[in-house]
Amino acid sequence: MGATEQTGPEAARPIVALTGVAKRFGAVRALSDARLELHAGEAHALVGENGAGKSTLIKILAGLYRPDAGSVEIDGRPVAFAGTAEAKAAGIAVIYQEPALFGDLTVAENLFVGRQPKGRFGLIDRAEMNRRAAALLERLGVRLDPDRPAGGLSIADQQIVEIAGAIALDARVLVMDEPTAALSGVEVERLFGVVRSLRDDGAAVLFISHRFDEVEALCQRVTVMRDGAHVSTDRMDEVTVEQLVRRMVGRELGAMFPKREVEPGETVLEVEGLSRAGICRDVGFTVRAGEIVALAGLVGAGRSEVVQAVFGIEPRDTGTVRVDGRTLPSGSPRAAMRAGVALVPEDRRLQGLLLDLSVMRNATLVRRGRLSRFGFLTGGAERREAAEWTARLSTKYGRLTDPAATLSGGNQQKVVLAKWLAANPRLLIVDEPTRGIDVATKAEVHRLLSELAADGVAILMVSSELLEVLGMADRVLVMREGRIAGELSRAEATEESVMLLATGQEAAA
Amino acid sequence: MTALLKRPSRGTAAGTGSTALDLALRFRALGLLIALAVLVAATAAVNPRFLGLQSVQDMLFAAAITVLLASGMTVVVLTRGIDLSVGSVLGLSAYLTASLLSETGAPVVLALLAGLAIGAACGAANGAIIHFGKVPPLVATLGTLYIVRGLVYFAAGGSRVNASDLPRGFLDFGNGSVLGVPYLFLISLAVLVAVAVFLAGTRAGRDLYALGSNPEGARLVGVRAGRRLMTAYVLCGALAGLGGVLHAARFGTVDASAGHGLELTVVAAVVVGGVAIFGGSGTVLGAGLGALLLAVINNALPVLRIDQFWQQAIVGALILAAIALDRLVGLRAARALRRKGSHVD
Numbered sequence: 001m002g003a004t005e006q007t008g009p010e011a012a013r014p015i016v017a018l019t020g021v022a023k024r025f026g027a028v029r030a031l032s033d034a035r036l037e038l039h040a041g042e043a044h045a046l047v048g049e050n051g052a053g054k055s056t057l058i059k060i061l062a063g064l065y066r067p068d069a070g071s072v073e074i075d076g077r078p079v080a081f082a083g084t085a086e087a088k089a090a091g092i093a094v095i096y097q098e099p100a101l102f103g104d105l106t107v108a109e110n111l112f113v114g115r116q117p118k119g120r121f122g123l124i125d126r127a128e129m130n131r132r133a134a135a136l137l138e139r140l141g142v143r144l145d146p147d148r149p150a151g152g153l154s155i156a157d158q159q160i161v162e163i164a165g166a167i168a169l170d171a172r173v174l175v176m177d178e179p180t181a182a183l184s185g186v187e188v189e190r191l192f193g194v195v196r197s198l199r200d201d202g203a204a205v206l207f208i209s210h211r212f213d214e215v216e217a218l219c220q221r222v223t224v225m226r227d228g229a230h231v232s233t234d235r236m237d238e239v240t241v242e243q244l245v246r247r248m249v250g251r252e253l254g255a256m257f258p259k260r261e262v263e264p265g266e267t268v269l270e271v272e273g274l275s276r277a278g279i280c281r282d283v284g285f286t287v288r289a290g291e292i293v294a295l296a297g298l299v300g301a302g303r304s305e306v307v308q309a310v311f312g313i314e315p316r317d318t319g320t321v322r323v324d325g326r327t328l329p330s331g332s333p334r335a336a337m338r339a340g341v342a343l344v345p346e347d348r349r350l351q352g353l354l355l356d357l358s359v360m361r362n363a364t365l366v367r368r369g370r371l372s373r374f375g376f377l378t379g380g381a382e383r384r385e386a387a388e389w390t391a392r393l394s395t396k397y398g399r400l401t402d403p404a405a406t407l408s409g410g411n412q413q414k415v416v417l418a419k420w421l422a423a424n425p426r427l428l429i430v431d432e433p434t435r436g437i438d439v440a441t442k443a444e445v446h447r448l449l450s451e452l453a454a455d456g457v458a459i460l461m462v463s464s465e466l467l468e469v470l471g472m473a474d475r476v477l478v479m480r481e482g483r484i485a486g487e488l489s490r491a492e493a494t495e496e497s498v499m500l501l502a503t504g505q506e507a508a509a
Numbered sequence: 510m511t512a513l514l515k516r517p518s519r520g521t522a523a524g525t526g527s528t529a530l531d532l533a534l535r536f537r538a539l540g541l542l543i544a545l546a547v548l549v550a551a552t553a554a555v556n557p558r559f560l561g562l563q564s565v566q567d568m569l570f571a572a573a574i575t576v577l578l579a580s581g582m583t584v585v586v587l588t589r590g591i592d593l594s595v596g597s598v599l600g601l602s603a604y605l606t607a608s609l610l611s612e613t614g615a616p617v618v619l620a621l622l623a624g625l626a627i628g629a630a631c632g633a634a635n636g637a638i639i640h641f642g643k644v645p646p647l648v649a650t651l652g653t654l655y656i657v658r659g660l661v662y663f664a665a666g667g668s669r670v671n672a673s674d675l676p677r678g679f680l681d682f683g684n685g686s687v688l689g690v691p692y693l694f695l696i697s698l699a700v701l702v703a704v705a706v707f708l709a710g711t712r713a714g715r716d717l718y719a720l721g722s723n724p725e726g727a728r729l730v731g732v733r734a735g736r737r738l739m740t741a742y743v744l745c746g747a748l749a750g751l752g753g754v755l756h757a758a759r760f761g762t763v764d765a766s767a768g769h770g771l772e773l774t775v776v777a778a779v780v781v782g783g784v785a786i787f788g789g790s791g792t793v794l795g796a797g798l799g800a801l802l803l804a805v806i807n808n809a810l811p812v813l814r815i816d817q818f819w820q821q822a823i824v825g826a827l828i829l830a831a832i833a834l835d836r837l838v839g840l841r842a843a844r845a846l847r848r849k850g851s852h853v854d
Contacts (some may be wrong), residue, residue: 062729085731100726102719104789113719113730116712125712 013076014039015204016061016092016173021070022055022228028068030056034070035230036223038173038204043195045215045236046208048225049248049466049499054208057225058177058350061206062094063087093166099158103151108133111165137166140194156187163194174198175206178300180214192218200419210298210503212241224248242496245503249466249495257444259472260454265289266459268427269341271310274319279305280482283319287427292449292459294473296466297502300478303462304346309431310460312336323427340426342435344416346462353412355405359397360386362404363418389418393448410441417448430451431462446472466495478502534822541782541798545805552809559812562689570759571803573693574599574752576797578771579778580697580704581748584741586779587708589788590639590646592742595749595775597657598631599768602753606663607763611674617682620754628750629743631657640735654772658765665765672761683758684797693755695844699795700748705793717741721788747768778803781827783834802827 014037021034031053038044048054059065060072063081074090081087087094101110108130109116117132119125133146142160144153149163159179166174174195180188195218199205209215215222216236224231224247225315231247232239269287274280280302287293295303305452309316322328323339333343353362363386386400395414397407404415413433420428433449434442449472453459463469467474476488478501486501578595585592602624610620631653638649672680685692708714716737719727727734747805757763782799784791803824810820 005589064729076850083727083731088731094729096729100729102722102726102789104722104785105715105718109715113727114716114732116715122713123706485773 004028005118015075017071017073017076018057018060019073021057021060021067021072023053023060023065023067029351031060031067031228033229034225035119036206037223038043038206040172040202040204041199043205043207043219045219045222046206046225047210047212047215047222047248048231048246048474052225053228054225056073056228058094058175058206058208059172060094061175063092080158083293088169089172091170091172092175093169093171093173095159095166095177095179097164097178099155099162101150101158101161103149103155105150107137107144107153107161108146110161111136111146111168115168132168132336133164133338136168140164142190144298154187156183156191159183159191160194161213163191163198167198170502171203171207172188173204175208176208177208179207180209180211188214188322212503215451232350245496247501249499259292260450262290262454262474264291264474265456268324269310269460270320270322270325271306272320272322274306274309274316274321275317276305276309277317279314280309280479283479283482283484285477285484285487287458287460289426289456289458290453291474292453292461292472294469294476295460295462296464296469296476296498297478297479297485299464301480301502303479304431305482306479307343307431307460307462310336311341313343337423340424342420342423342425342428344413344428344430346431348436353416355402356403358401359390359404359407359415361398362415363389364422365419385422386418389422390415393421394444410445413441413445417445421452425457427446427458427460429460429462432464433461434465434468443486466498469493469498470495480504515791538783538792538795538798540577541795541802545626545802548802548805548809552812556812559809564808566689566691567685568804568808569694570691571807572801572844573691573697574755574759574771575774575778575800575804577697577700577748577752578775578794579754579782579800580701580774580793581745582703582779583782583784583793584708584717585646585745585810586776586784586786587717587721587788587791588738588741589724590738590741591650591776591786592632592635592749593647593650593772593776594631594653594657595745595752596768596771596773597654597661598628598746598749599658599753599756599771600661600765601631601664602627602750603757603763603767604665604765606754607670607675607757608664608682610676610679610757611670614676617679617758620679620757621751624750624752624754625747626750628753629747630719631750632743632746633739635746636739639742640738648675658769661767662765665681669762669764675757675761679758681763683755683761693759696751696755700751701793701797704744708793713740716809718789721785722790774803775800777824777828781824781831783831840841 016038018034018036021031022029023031034053034057036044036046046054046057056065060067063084063086066080068159072081073079079086079090081090102113105113108126111133112129114416116124117128119128130146137144137146137160140160140163142157144161146159150158153161163174176195176403179191185189190219192214195205197206207215207219219236221233222236222239222244223233224244259290265288267286267288271286272284283306285293295306297303305314308314310321312328312331312333312335320327323336323341326339328339329335336343360382364382383400387399390397390400393414394410395407395418397411399464404412407415430449434445446468447460449459461469461472470493473493474490476490476493476498478488478498480502485504488497488501549560558564582592582595605627606620606624609615609623635650635653638644638653641644644651682754683693687695708717716727716732717740719730719732720734720737724734753768756767761770778800779791779796780786780799781802782791784796784798806823807820808824
């Protein structure tokens with residue numbers, strides 16, 4: 001860093017420059033034209049919606065992914081990292097949202113994995129290692145015993161340990177992926193103090209956050225990404241938060257959603273004062289028959305956790321959940337199912353399907369009690385039922401006996417839906433119903449949800465896709481940090497109003 | 510920022526937070542020593558001859574091979590692995606080195622090296638299947654358990670090596686002692702110390718802990734998982750091979766069933782010794798003490814006139830107690846993390 005002249009960051013050559021970077025995962029295009037320049041002594045914010053490609057970009061910087069196209073340059077020289085070790089050697093330290101420490105090793109050991117100081121006979125010199133670790137932690141202004149195991153540390157302290165590790169590496173580039181998501185106000189202030197002093201010592205900082213107050217407090221420059229591509233880069237003092245939010249969403253409600261107008265019926269689901277320590281707090285809402293209610297918000301706002309607590313997969317600490325006026329016991333999915341609730345989970349491969357079982361078995365799983373005679377499943381009834389529902393959802397598969405794993409993502413999702421629709425639910429909860437499926441199937445899923453609502457099913461939908469939320473929902477509940485930050489009617493809900501609530505900027509709007 | 514008002518300063522206070530449970534864990538080795546002492550004292554009170562030279566020597570002979578294999582097993586278990594093939598590898602090494610000695614009369618040192626080499630080869634096969642084949646260690650080594658045992662039967666073909674065929678010096682080495690301590694036990698002890706230094710004092714050793722503690726994190730910080738896993742399985746296999754030579758030297762008569770079922774005793778010793786079966790924590794000293802404790806139980810219960818059935822049940826209870834302790838600590842740590850890590854509580 002000492003080599004660069006002090007003529008302001010604009011004049012100096014960037015430490016890191018990414019141009020035209022593209023990356024695909026199968027059919028999904030995560031990055032198409034990403035650009036980014038990081039300068040010494042400058043904190044740079046990277047903002048964008050969920051799925052804009054920020055995390056992929058970071059993983060390319062970290063050496064975890066290799067770009068399909070485009071160039072990554074360090075100090076003007078093109079590089080192609082073959083692994084995390086090479087990125088580290090180039091001076092890039094990445095701190096992930098979830099710290100990746102070794103709980104069984106001590107704090108000092110975590111700082112020096114693979115680089116422990118050696119003493120006599122080439123053995124690790126623990127005293128020297130602890131001394132150096134203590135010096136590093138002291139430089140960061142934290143009091144931590146270097147010899148205690150990292151296992152019991154708070155998330156905030158774990159992040160400090162990771163930053164200390166980055167300093168121990170002499171990192172010139174510090175990348176932080178939503179480091180404040182799990183921190184309290186005091187902890188955030190302490191973290192920022194540390195990051196500012198590193199920045200002022202000449203490190204380049206890349207800061208990813210959904211919280212604009214933090215971005216403004218820490219960063220000099222801000223890059224907006226959307227749909228895997230670069231949108232704009234500005235000096236922080238030359239743009240407003242409103243402009244940034246507009247660029248983040250920046251789309252027209254182009255796609256048509258087959259949303260039918262339905263006069264809502266009686267209340268089906270009533271949630272009051274739902275809380276779970278550390279997850280969500282005092283969540284209350286209702287869903288009426290024929291209504292589609294969307295839970296919107298950023299990843300990690302607690303949306304999935306709320307619907308899981310409603311369905312009983314996770315117990316709730318306090319609060320009541322009533323379906324058709326009857327209170328559901330906490331932590332009992334069976335009771336929820338008996339009351340007519342169905343949950344299509346977020347991760348269909350992990351939670352929604354038994355991938356090794358046949359399409360037929362999967363489609364009839366929740367109905368097997370009613371399809372059996374004297375406790376034995378009769379093949380005929382099972383096959384008829386499965387064939388009927390998969391046909392109604394126009395699912396494409398080879399044979400009913402093929403394992404579910406052989407289907408495409410969209411068709412797997414249809415099997416999960418068929419499974420629950422066959423049970424004739426009163427309330428259908430769908431968590432990210434169209435994640436990772438192609439456009440045509442998406443539209444079919446949307447049509448199906450709309451039809452179900454028209455038939456009087458109450459639908460609670462968690463979605464990170466703004467267009468889906470705006471196109472499908474009668475009402476939008478926006479969650480932020482485990483609470484409901486606001487409720488918007490179909491008329492009030494726009495990309496901006498939802499994003500502003502989700503990021504906590506409603507006062508500024 | 511609402512949490513700011515509700516939680517003034519917990520995050521910044523960074524005490525070491527030791528509790529009774531932490532202490533119990535940290536001094537697990539001490540607990541094992543106390544258990545050993547109590548058991549020995551109680552048994553000696555019933556029958557003073559339990560502490561006689563002959564009796565103690567018998568126990569050390571019995572413990573020597575388990576201690577040796579437990580040292581190797583510890584290294585593997587620390588990485589979240591397991592090696593079920595050690596009993597078979599011991600059998601193969603025992604039979605082959607005994608045959609070598611009976612036919613050529615090679616010196617003891619050569620036999621030891623041959624045993625190590627045979628074991629290392631088996632360990633390399635295990636490591637390769639696990640790392641390159643991405644086969645879970647439990648399944649991979651269950652497979653090699655049978656394959657290697659099959660090799661022993663093939664090599665032995667129903668015959669066996671008798672003590673009378675083996676060189677005098679080899680048998681003396683297997684049954685001799687210095688100041689009452691068997692050579693075999695001394696070898697195991699030396700190996701245990703060497704493995705302890707390797708695990709605690711070298712980068713490779715600490716990498717093994719890191720791999721077991723957080724495999725994904727290890728990848729992120731650039732730990733070379735393949736090389737390290739290979740080291741662990743080769744070391745474990747080599748020690749099982751060495752164990753085979755010691756077995757042959759001790760018993761003189763070797764047939765194809767040598768070491769049959771030994772893997773379970775070794776895993777039991779490691780678990781009782783406080784090595785977490787999910788990897789990342791534990792010491793080879795603990796595993797050695799676990800092996801010693803099992804050997805002492807085996808010798809003490811007959812003296813105390815306790816039924817054979819109870820002997821098995823007590824070992825089982827010890828294993829469950831050890832795992833329950835680990836689980837308890839894990840739960841507690843998770844709870845503490847949730848409490849500290851949350852920001853809306």
